Amino acid sequence: AQSVSQHNHHVILSEAASLELGCNYSYGGTVNLFWYVQYPGQHLQLLLKYFSGDPLVKGIKGFEAEFIKSKFSFNLRKPSVQWSDTAEYFCAVRPSNTGKLIFGQGTTLQVKP
């Protein structure tokens, strides 16, 4: 069965530290990839997405992610986190030509001021 795995469940960083959140998926075909963020008490919102082309994609608020097809990975990065980045982050994968969207378990990021 298709699945998405986020390696880190809870990450604590100090402001200005660099961030990398891992995401791996199990599906052999073409996929679309997403990172969503859920700030405390708010809706999920899209950070960035990959459909095709340049495997390094940039999103909002200084986030970026790199798709490495050979590793089935789509890791999220940010060079310098801020206290306002405290949130839960979800990786999601959509197998091509389906309406399914499969989420990872989520990573809670806590940034200490």
Add this chain to the structure above:
Amino acid sequence: EAQVTQNPRYLITVTGKKLTVTCSQNMNHEYMSWYRQDPGLGLRQIYYSMNVEVTDKGDVPEGYKVSRKEKRNFPLILESPSPNQTSLYFCASSSGTYYEQYFGPGTRLTVT
């Protein structure tokens, strides 16, 4: 304002009492979907709809029903709720499967 709305936002009910959670979007989106969010499990897709009268199962459809009679609405029906359906439910919509999904505010359901 473009948005996805869900009602009710909070609901406490008893086992076996049928309930419906409504979802409505004002963006003329073709695609709509329901998810449940549980601690440590992330979001899991319950059902989705590619267009009016077209629905399909997600990963956890058991115990749920949906209908898509009109484009803007996609209600989630629990015919006989059970305690294991206690969860946070999100509705989402998008222009199509190739586009980002816009999420509603969530409905927190407790079944006792």
